[in-house]
Amino acid sequence: MNYWLFKSEPSTWSWDNQVAKGDAGEEWDGVRNYQARNFMREMAIGDRGFFYHSQTEKAVVGIVEVIAEAHPDSTTDDERWECVDIKAIEPVKTPVTLEMVKGDERLSEMALIRNSRLSVQPVTEDQWRIVCEMAGVSP
DNA sequence: GCCAACGTTGGC
DNA sequence: GCCAACGTTGGC
Numbered sequence: 001m002n003y004w005l006f007k008s009e010p011s012t013w014s015w016d017n018q019v020a021k022g023d024a025g026e027e028w029d030g031v032r033n034y035q036a037r038n039f040m041r042e043m044a045i046g047d048r049g050f051f052y053h054s055q056t057e058k059a060v061v062g063i064v065e066v067i068a069e070a071h072p073d074s075t076t077d078d079e080r081w082e083c084v085d086i087k088a089i090e091p092v093k094t095p096v097t098l099e100m101v102k103g104d105e106r107l108s109e110m111a112l113i114r115n116s117r118l119s120v121q122p123v124t125e126d127q128w129r130i131v132c133e134m135a136g137v138s139p
Numbered sequence: 140g141c142c143a144a145c146g147t148t149g150g151c
Numbered sequence: 152g153c154c155a156a157c158g159t160t161g162g163c
Contacts, residue, residue, distance in 0.1 A: 033146075039160090054161060098162080117145060117160050 003123040004049035006064060006086065006092065015051050015061045018088045020034060025067045025087030028120070029075045036120035040084045041070045050096075050123065050131065052112070059095035063137060064088055082134065093136030106130055 006028060010012070017025065020035035031037055043066045051062040059134045107130060111121035123131070132139040 007161095024159070035146090058162075115145085120159085 002043065002047045003064075003125065003128040004043065005048060005052055005060075005110075005121045006049050007052045007112075007119045007121070009055050010053045010057060011051070011055070015053065015091065016090070018051060018062070018064065018086070019091070021087065023087055025085045027074060027083045027085050029073045029083045031073070031083060031119060032081060035082075035118060037070075037082055039122055040082060042086050042122075044068060045069060048089070048128070050077045051088070058097070058098040060092060060135060061095050062088055063132075064092045073097050077086060083135060090137060094134065096131050096134045100134060104134075106128065122125050 001038045003072040011047040028040070031040065045066055045068065047066040049066065050060040051064050052058075052060050066084050067087050070082040070084050072079065073083045098112065099113055100127055101110060107113070109125060110123070110127055115121070129139045
């Protein structure tokens with residue numbers, strides 16, 4: 001199983017929006033970046049991800065699961081763009097802020113820090129465990 | 140609201 | 152194929 005991080009501006013699509021979709025989940029659409037798309041193509045059903053709020057909150061706020069592999073993005077006719085479907089699994093007990101991630105040496109390699117503009121990122125198993133621990137959820 | 144970083148586009 | 156110009160994102 002692989003781990004990922006999904007970034008969204010809460011004013012556009014928030015954790016609460018995601019939770020409201022329940023087990024049916026929702027497309028992670030609107031991605032118009034090749035790197036991010038390519039990561040989505042690598043995703044498999046059952047992969048886990050962090051749901052990160054950018055801009056105002058700048059924190060990991062929930063855990064999601066991939067429930068559909070990459071398929072054409074329904075919000076565009078452009079065949080280049082694809083997306084996966086994800087559903088909310090559980091909220092974190094403690095939001096893991098960007099500041100906390102930056103403050104932990106073990107997380108210095110995270111794409112969140114190294115390439116802050118990338119909206120869909122891979123997370124290593126070690127990073128996953130560390131952030132889950134900080135968040136107060138089981139990995 | 141500003142600005143740095145980065146990705147994309149288009150002219151050559 | 153290179154590179155300048157431009158647009159977008161996200162942290163501050």
